[in-house]
Amino acid sequence: MFPKSSQRRNWMFKDEAELQSLRVAANKKFVDEFKSRLDPNAQQAMLSAEEEKTLLRFYEFQMRDLCKRFVPPMPKAVIGCAFNYFKRFYLNNSVMNYHPKEILVTCVYLACKVEEFNVSIGQFVANIKGDREKAADIIINNELQLMQQLNYHLTIHNPFRPVEGFLIDIKVRSNLKNPEKLRAGIDELLDKLYLTDACLLYSPSQIALASILHSASKNQENLDLYVTQTLLGGDPSRLTDLIEAVRKIRSSCKINEPPSREVIKNLEKRLEVCRNEENNPDSQVYKERMAELVEDDEERAARRYAKVSRKQAQTEAQLLGVAPLDT
Amino acid sequence: MEDQVCPRCRTTKYRNPSLKLMVNVCGHSLCENCVDLLFLKGSGSCPECHVPLRRSNFRVQLFEDPNVEKEVDIRKRVLRDFNKKEDDFATLEEYNDYLEQVEEIIYNLVNGIDTFETNRRIEQYKKENKESIMKNKVKIGRSELELEELIEEEKQKEQMRRIGVLREETEVKKRKIRAKEALIDELMFSHGNAKEIVKTFQTMEDEEEEKIVEKATHFSTGIKFGKSGEYLLHHGQEEAPLYTYVAPIFETEGPRAPNIEEVLSGTYLEHVRAPGLDERAGGFESTISCLRALQEAVVGLYFKSS
Numbered sequence: 001m002f003p004k005s006s007q008r009r010n011w012m013f014k015d016e017a018e019l020q021s022l023r024v025a026a027n028k029k030f031v032d033e034f035k036s037r038l039d040p041n042a043q044q045a046m047l048s049a050e051e052e053k054t055l056l057r058f059y060e061f062q063m064r065d066l067c068k069r070f071v072p073p074m075p076k077a078v079i080g081c082a083f084n085y086f087k088r089f090y091l092n093n094s095v096m097n098y099h100p101k102e103i104l105v106t107c108v109y110l111a112c113k114v115e116e117f118n119v120s121i122g123q124f125v126a127n128i129k130g131d132r133e134k135a136a137d138i139i140i141n142n143e144l145q146l147m148q149q150l151n152y153h154l155t156i157h158n159p160f161r162p163v164e165g166f167l168i169d170i171k172v173r174s175n176l177k178n179p180e181k182l183r184a185g186i187d188e189l190l191d192k193l194y195l196t197d198a199c200l201l202y203s204p205s206q207i208a209l210a211s212i213l214h215s216a217s218k219n220q221e222n223l224d225l226y227v228t229q230t231l232l233g234g235d236p237s238r239l240t241d242l243i244e245a246v247r248k249i250r251s252s253c254k255i256n257e258p259p260s261r262e263v264i265k266n267l268e269k270r271l272e273v274c275r276n277e278e279n280n281p282d283s284q285v286y287k288e289r290m291a292e293l294v295e296d297d298e299e300r301a302a303r304r305y306a307k308v309s310r311k312q313a314q315t316e317a318q319l320l321g322v323a324p325l326d327t
Numbered sequence: 328m329e330d331q332v333c334p335r336c337r338t339t340k341y342r343n344p345s346l347k348l349m350v351n352v353c354g355h356s357l358c359e360n361c362v363d364l365l366f367l368k369g370s371g372s373c374p375e376c377h378v379p380l381r382r383s384n385f386r387v388q389l390f391e392d393p394n395v396e397k398e399v400d401i402r403k404r405v406l407r408d409f410n411k412k413e414d415d416f417a418t419l420e421e422y423n424d425y426l427e428q429v430e431e432i433i434y435n436l437v438n439g440i441d442t443f444e445t446n447r448r449i450e451q452y453k454k455e456n457k458e459s460i461m462k463n464k465v466k467i468g469r470s471e472l473e474l475e476e477l478i479e480e481e482k483q484k485e486q487m488r489r490i491g492v493l494r495e496e497t498e499v500k501k502r503k504i505r506a507k508e509a510l511i512d513e514l515m516f517s518h519g520n521a522k523e524i525v526k527t528f529q530t531m532e533d534e535e536e537e538k539i540v541e542k543a544t545h546f547s548t549g550i551k552f553g554k555s556g557e558y559l560l561h562h563g564q565e566e567a568p569l570y571t572y573v574a575p576i577f578e579t580e581g582p583r584a585p586n587i588e589e590v591l592s593g594t595y596l597e598h599v600r601a602p603g604l605d606e607r608a609g610g611f612e613s614t615i616s617c618l619r620a621l622q623e624a625v626v627g628l629y630f631k632s633s
Contacts, residue, residue, distance in 0.1 A: 002627040003580040012632050157623075165624030168617060169585075171598045203627030205581065231625070232582055238629055245631075 002203055006153035011088055013200050022091045024049040030094035034276060045270040052095040054259050055267050059100040060086065060195050061258045066108060070127050074117055076190075080158035082111035083194045089149050091200075097276045098142075105135065106142040114154050138281050141290070159190060162208035170212075174226040185215025192253035202245055209242075210249035331391070333358035335365075335374055348388040353378045354397025354437075356388050398437045405433055408453050410463040506532060581628035584621050590614055595621070 002008055013019055027049040035043055047055070063086060067079040085107040090100070105128060112119055121139065125132040147154070163186055170179045189211040193199070198207055209227075216223045232238055277283040331340045331348055338358055340346050347359040355375045357365070365371050366382035373380055390396055409429045416422040435445040453460070510528045514521055590596065591614065599617045 001623065002630075003578045008627070008630070012630075014632050161620050162624040162626075165620035165622070168595055168598045169621060169624060172593055172595050201632065203580075203630035205624055205627045206630060208624065209628065231628075235582070238582075241631055242628060 002157045002205070005155060005157055006151075007155070007157050008203070010151065010153055011084075011200060012203075015201065016197065019091065019197055019200060020049075023053065026090070026092050026094050027052055027096075030097050030276075034096075038274060042274045045273040047096060047267065047270060047274065051267055052090075054263065055095055055271070056090055056100060057195070058259050058264045059104055062101070063104045063108065064191075064194060066104070066127065070108075072119070074112065075115065076160050077156075077158050078108075078111045078115045078117045079194065080160065080199070081115050081156040082108040084156045084199055085111060085146065085150060087197065087200060089146060093149060096271065096274055098145075098279055099271070099275060102138050102142055102281070103146065106139050106146050109139050110143060110146060110154075111156075114156070134281065141281075157204045159193075159204040159208040159211065162205040163190075163211065166208055166212050169231075170223070170226060173230045174223065176216075176221060176223065176226070181219060182212060182215040182221075185218045186211045189214045189250070189253065193249070196252045198249050198252055202249055206242070206245045207249055210246040213246055214250050333361060335361045348393075349385040350388040350393050350396040351380045351384050351386075352397070352400050353380065354393050354400070356393045356396075357385075394437070398433065401436045402433055405429065405436070405449065408449065408456075408460055410460060410467065411456075412463065415459065415463075503532075579622075579626050580630055581625040584625045585618075587614065587618060590618055590621070 013022075027047070031046055035046065038046075060083070063082065064079075067074060067082065086100075086104060089098075089103055089107065109121070109124055111117075112124070121136050125135045125139070128135045167179055167182070170176055190207070193207060193211070202210075213223060213227070227242075228236075228239060232242070277285045278289065280286050331346060332338070333346065333348065334355070335357055338346055338360070343358075348356045349359055349362050350356045351373065353373050353376050355373050357374070362382065362385050365374065366380075366385070369383075370379065370381050372378060388396055390399075406429070409425075409432075411425060413419075413422050416425065432445055432448065435441055506528065510524070513524050513528075517524065585593070585595065595617055596613055599613045602611045602613050
């Protein structure tokens, strides 16, 4: 469960400021490492941490759309899991190093596997526009890289099961009439929370409680008595912290507009110039590297042998001063 | 069983129940009386084959066939010199050849085939392998010594145990006498019911007896009865602190969740989907998922990142 999980130990952060400093550090690291290798034009184009964040927001919306219209429809836990992976990945990596549109699909694919939502790679890329074979290659090539960046902490605790638990408990221990009508409001808030950093700051049960209270207030219901008396057993010492967490979660999703298209277009253009070519599947460097990986040792040895034997034949011919005999 | 007969005086087991046949290196048996008679001086020749024998070499015949006894004797003598082990050979085949050679020599000696030639072979082998024979002898002697030491130790412990048991027994006897005296005293001087007093003393005695019975499930060496096969390998017990069970603590980091009894007795299960027939066959119960949802709801509610 959550208190002993890798999520609690390694992927929970203090506040927004800590997340921001991590992202700035990731950006700075990439800039320091690669700036000298790029031509002046590309150096100009390099993105700041703030711009990276805007791009990521845009791709989070893309990701949500991909998950929503996925065929066959995917369970909510898969979506939550994929968003968690995506956010974790870009805490320690720069957008310029790994392009978000590639990492995004890889995250969703890995989440399908981890949450036991069984789709084959063929079925999966059928949901993606463009060159499907290339997409499958990209996903499979990136998958191990992604897992390594996640430190192989693949189990994600989502708020969905806690929501179910709260609803059962509310049905039993409170006098709320028809708690099922809260569901629409709950799902709406959880949907919005995908696009925030809530999953890196609050525990899944806190997020679940926040969504339930949000939905209750929207439906003009009151669950305060249930929370203070039944759930916490009248323990006021914990109440303030919990209320604070719930308030922060609810307020974090107020501002929730996707960035404008022009801004994104501009940023994307710059990204194409300054991104790390080693990780760009269209670049020559990437293709060569992949070819090298795929190539068998045997093939390499055979090629080397052919080269050596040709050279030898040449030198022999030179020494003898005659052209090699035709056989 | 065929009657054992002394070949010299024709005494049978039937006529003399205490008949003891003796045998010497030549493999011809004699009864004890004849041995006494013939070997009065300590040495003489076998009445059948006239081989010179010593009286001290006579021993009780264990096998019915005296030829077997003879073979045992010869084998012992030959193997004293042909004492190589498997480890002394490079391959298994060489070792097998060697064993076959030994068997051949023994067979020849037992059946008197080519005795001269065979003895010559033994002498030659002895000369050639003087060193390795000595070495192996020492080796065998050492392992025998170890075994002897072990047996000695066992004996000592056994003795200690016997002394302990003896002491225990006298102690018990004394105690019984004391108890009896106390009972009589009690009966004489107390004003209570005589039957009651007898009864309490009876129970006390019973308890003591039970205490005594529970002993002796181990040998003195610390090995349980009936585990005799392993005791040569056993050298005392390892002392380590005993394992103590500590119940795992379920960290909720939140308020207490309803436990399984509350779930079963309350109305929680009405709000959970009931398992279908095929799910029940797989061992699924709705209590499990219900309990898990309830637990996950409260777990981590007090979470506060530091």
